[in-house]
Structure formats: C-alpha cells, structure tokens
Amino acid sequence: MRPRKPASHRATPLQTPPFPLPFTTVDVVIFTVRDDALEVLLVQRAESPGEPFPGRWALPGGFVHLELDSTLLACARRKLKEKTGVVSPYLEQLGSWGSATRDPRGWSATHVYFALIPTDRVTLAGGANSADVAWFRIDALPRHPGLGFDHGEILEAALERLRSKVEYTSLPAFMLCQPFTLPQLQRCYEVILGRAVDKSAFRTRMLAAEFLEEAGFVEGDSNRPAMGYRLRDAKTPVVFPRTFSPRGSE
Amino acid sequence: MRPRKPASHRATPLQTPPFPLPFTTVDVVIFTVRDDALEVLLVQRAESPGEPFPGRWALPGGFVHLELDSTLLACARRKLKEKTGVVSPYLEQLGSWGSATRDPRGWSATHVYFALIPTDRVTLAGGANSADVAWFRIDALPRHPGLGFDHGEILEAALERLRSKVEYTSLPAFMLCQPFTLPQLQRCYEVILGRAVDKSAFRTRMLAAEFLEEAGFVEGDSNRPAMGYRLRDAKTPVVFPRTFSPRGSE
DNA sequence: TTAATAGTGTCTATGAGACAGTATCAA
C-alpha cells in the first residue's frame, strides 16, 4: 500500500502514478446445470487485429471501468448482466491471477468470480466485442487451441472449488429454478460430483439443514408428483456440519 | 479482458492504455502462534505527508512492481521476505478487495495472501517506509482508530478463513517449529479455535492422516518426553475427511 | 394392473466425544 518513491513526498493524491500499473480485469465463471450436464458460459473473442487470442473462446470479463464500477464485485455483476441478463445470482469470489505474461498486451491481473444460475432465466446476449456467447458442457470443452489467456487454468480452479464445496454446502440449489423437487436437487448434486448419491441420506441431510421451505406439490419429471421447495435464503448457501464439531452443536 | 475502445483497433500491444487503471497492490496477512496466542504481523505506516493513514498500523504490503514481480504470488513472497526474512512458508491466496474508496489516493485493488509461519524463524525488519514492524495478539489488536485502509475487514476475513480451515485441515502444523510434539500441535489447534479438543480423538485423527513422520523423542514442555514429528510435506496441508464421502474411500 | 418414481424405515459400521486408566519422566 506504499508507493515506491524514495524520499520525495507529494501532498496531493496521485493522479498519474510515477510507476507503471498492471492492467486490471474481472472475469466471471458462470456455471449452470442443464440436461443433466454441468455447463459453463464462454464468449468468443473478436477477430480484430490487435486483440489477444482472436477467435478463441474465453471466460466473459473485461477491464475494470473506474467510472462505472465502484467495486470489484459491482464490476463482476455488470459483466454478468451484460452477458446473461441475470441480475442477482449466487456470486462468489474465486481468486485472482496476475503475471507479466498472461496477457500479451502486458502485465495484467484479473479478479475472478464464479456465479451459479438456473438456465431458464438466461437470455444470452452477444456484445459489441464478443462475436458469440454460448454454453459449453464441461465434459466437451473446446480443445485445440483451448481457451484464451490462462482461462483454462482458471476454469479448472473454478471446477475444483465448485466440486469441493458441493460436498458440504447447498450450492447446487442455486442452479435450479424454484420451486424444485428433492430428486431434481439430488440429480444436480450427482451431475456435478459425477457420482451417485444415496437417496435416503440425501433427503435426510437436506431437510435437516432447514434451508428449504415447502412450496406445494409439483409435477416433476415422473408420474408421481413430488414436493416442491423454495430456498429460504436465495443468496447464502448452507454449510453442512463438518468434522471436529462438538457433539451438541447442530 | 477486452479494452473498452469502440471501433479503432491497434495492431501493437498497448503500452499506455487509453483508459485509467486502478492501483494494484499485494497485502499479506501473516499469522503465527506464540505463547499460546494467535498473532498477526502489522506494520506501522509512515508519518510522511501525502501518505495515507500515517502512523496507523496496517497489513504489510505494497504496490506490485512490474519489473521485480513476475507474478502476484512472487510479489507476496517478496513482501513476506522483506518483513520477516522468511523465505518459503505456507502461503495461500485469500482473495482480493477493490473499490474506488478504499485508498484515498484513488481506485485501488489489492490481492491478499495469508501466510503461516513458526515464530522462531523470524527476524523482523523495519523497512524504508515502515516505521515499525510488530506482532499483535489477535485478542488485543490496536483499537482507535484501528487498522489503515480496509485492513480491519481483510484481517477479519483472514481469521474467518483460518479458523474455518483449521476445523478440517492440518494448517496449524505450519505454525510450529519442527520437530513438534502432538500435545504442542493440539495446543496450537486449541489456541486458534478458542476451545478445547479431546486428546484421544485428536491423536487418532492426526496419526490416521499420515502427514507426520516420527523424528525421535523430544524434551517437550513437560517431564515426560514426547514423540517429535516432522511434516512429510512442508507445503501442502492435509484435508481431513468430510461428509458425503463414500464409505470405502479413506 | 403395471411401470415408474417419490418417499420412508431399518440395519450396520464408522468415527468421534467422553473419560478413565496406564506409562514414563523430573524432582
């Protein structure tokens, strides 16, 4: 937080700093579950000369706009809305990636967020600089030459974080349209985790966490109607109990 | 990742971008456990005019130096070494904070790392711009007027992350000098968590995780010598098993 | 009636908390 200037001090706030600054961007990893598959939103980069990675697919994102964005989170929300129209989804910070070489234009640092949204609320919108916007199944991502920048690495980190947190939080509930049924929620867990989950244990666990409220019976994907549920809190995920927890608590 | 320029493209990489950039800094939250207390390293800011928050205590950190630092992580390691002399501790990214108002000098974004180090390896070093460097017990942090910038909030987030991960990882092992004994490690856990932990369960758990290797008996803090242990992997924490895990695995 | 899925009950093994008991050292 200190400027690297040896002795001379200035009494007024810096306008143009006496040293070079890295580029600052925000990228968003947007996940959804659709047709029993985990999908991520990618944007195809413009073909214009001078643009890095022309024609390649990459995560949606862009430079922080000092006038438009009052915070990094606000910037992420803006990017998300521009691409999907979704206004207030589950949005969490993933981390930041910065180096001299990740962007051919120069030293750059990106602040990465990841968002979970239900598919149906989305209306994809191609922007001025994005030739195309599309959902990609995680198991069928574009190979050769892969994503632009270090976005392949970032997406891997996002996937790891998502799968890790799905093991002990209610995150998948943010990827379904409400009201949803417990079997639908369970399939959502199974799709992300890539393995089957026991029905009985799953139901016990979800209901015990008390983050759902009944919303009447719904005609689900089967003959027999199932109870529909809504989230008590549309923003905050529930953390299921962990190890080391004292017997009495929860 | 796209510059906000409407139609005119440039064939050469940007040197001076046509739009303002935020300041980019890296801060490090350095924790240790000493005398049965969790402590954090703070730096007193210079009193020079023009410096933000003069005389206030703050997290060690500073601007990213595009020539010195090839990556954000390298920058964090540099800050850490400058303040403590420690070269390769446990270092993990915590997150980033950025807004138009957090630094009076202008729009700024900081990338925050947190480090865990054993106290004895440290030789505190006051730098050119840091009047003083000191350890503060977490339960006795400077009040009135509190930390500079938004570092109070950042420290809270670091504490929350630390305490959360201590519940299910071997993180505290990185805060002890090797070889250490299991009772020492247990006290470390208890200090951070702020509650007692059952001895028998603790020992079973630690040894079952197989991240320690015996290093001969050590004269500990008591009459009877205890087995000393070293870390098999000095960098990677062990994650203890979680919920939702299939019976067979681990 | 059948098929299909929703939802429940029961058994069992694991693992952790609680706590008492044993081992080993200094003084």
Add this chain to the structure above:
DNA sequence: TTGATACTGTCTCATAGACACTATTAA
C-alpha cells in the same frame, strides 16, 4: 514417592451409507 504430562483403551452415541420397503401417480 509424588506430581505432571504423554499416551492408550473402552464405552457410547450420532450419523451416514446401504438397501429394502411402502406410497402415489399416469397410462
């Protein structure tokens, strides 16, 4: 011998996986 701490064993209980069972609907 005493005291202090290192370490172990045993009991019990909560929970989750496994899986069989019942319930409710459409066709």
